[in-house]
Amino acid sequence: MERQKTRPGLADVARRAGVGLATVDRVLNERGSVSPGTERRVIDAARALGLRRILPTPHARQVRIEVILARAITPFMQRLTLAMGQVAETLDRSIVIQRTSLDMSDPASVAPRILGSRADGIIVYCEEHRANVAAIAASEEAGRPVICVVTDVPGSPRSAYVGIDHAKAGRTAGFFAARMVRRPGRAIVISTSEGFRAHRQRIDGFREALALHNPDIAVISGLITGDDQDRAYHLVAEALRGGSDVTAVYNTGGGNRGAALAIRDAGRTGATLFLGHELTEETRVLLRCGEMTVTIDQAPELQARRSIDLMLNRLGVTAGPKMEAEIGFTLHTAENC
Incomplete structure (x- = not known):
């Protein structure tokens, strides 16, 4: 007598996707609090195993990235802020870039904003202050990746640094x-x-x-x-x-x-x-x-594009070869300005 094949279950999906059962449950029942990349892995695993149920559509929800910068009172910060907006205009409607400008005269002012963010990922410009380091660590621990732009905070577990040397x-x-x-x-x-x-x-x-x-x-x-x-x-x-x-x-x-x-x-x-x-x-x-x-x-326009591209890659929205995070700088004199 032919042995009947066992139907795949949630545990099989979890093993194939490399996540826990609770994560599989949140994805398949669309409970939220899961990064787009993890969501994609779970749905792909369920589809590959032939799980018998209606699967949610990947990335049906919006992906939100918060960009935290200093107030645009300098020409450089004006360029960077403008560039972030220009990159946002080129993205799919399902991707929302939220720009937040802060007075950074207090070096610890960024930490509460990082901790209070409900975005899927954060791109931040901030001082290397212990409160900011702790906030970045908490965000990463919560599954909300952080990319530092322009200036690095290497003492934190940030996902990447985008900027010049x-x-x-x-x-x-x-x-x-x-x-x-x-x-x-x-x-x-x-x-x-x-x-x-x-x-x-x-x-x-x-x-x-x-x-x-x-x-x-x-x-x-x-x-x-x-x-x-x-x-x-x-x-x-x-x-x-x-x-x-x-x-x-x-x-x-x-x-x-x-x-x-x-x-x-x-x-x-x-x-x-x-x-x-x-x-x-x-x-x-x-x-x-x-x-x-x-x-x-230091090409802030390129930093804006690279940091958002890296974040989308980190969140699993896009895929492709590894991108260089370091941006090359250029020299200008009276002869080539």
Whole structure:
């Protein structure tokens, strides 16, 4: 007598999909709280096993990604915010990009927003603060992946970091300063905040390159602008009043116009190199008129596209070969701005 085949059950589906029975139950009964990627695996496993029941349609529900950025008060953050919106317009209606802008003067302000998010995944720009690290860990533990954009939080279990290599960018600025100045002196570094890993890495890279290529130039850092034009002006003006041995000013953040104006008012345009970041209308003008030597652009438009693509891949909405998370930076002078 022929032995009757055993019909597949939920346990078989769970084993094939590599998940627990509770997850299979939530997917097949459409109870929610399951990532799109896991949902797809469960439905594919049930279909492959020939489970006798009506299966839900994968991705019938919306996939929501929350993008948490600083308020768009700097040209760079304006570019990044705009780029996130432009990428959102190219996506399927079932994918919702929710943009949240925060005042990040308090480094821990991002943590409550991460913890309170109900999105399927989070893309975030934030300082490497212990509260943010804990919030990212809690989000990942809850099955809500987090991708850091522009600046990394490597002490957290974030899913990925999308952005440039800031240490290389700082070393590039230091290389230019070392090779273009052939006399001893001081290089002044101004920065948005040293709470962001990106700025610390740029400063460290700048120091390393000068120590290697021109150790006669001393680096003076720790001058924090908060991206404020007036503060950048006063900090640079004060440094220049200390003497004519300031050979270079390197700005790792915003406030380029204020720094350039201080150099001009001190009569040091051309004599003191001015190196900074981002190609904006502001820096284009400064480069063309010779008040800025070089700017390093980190392609926020590409960062927006890559971070969203990576998140969709991480959530299982899209599939394909592994994408590179590192973004290449470009150099701009008066000749190619």
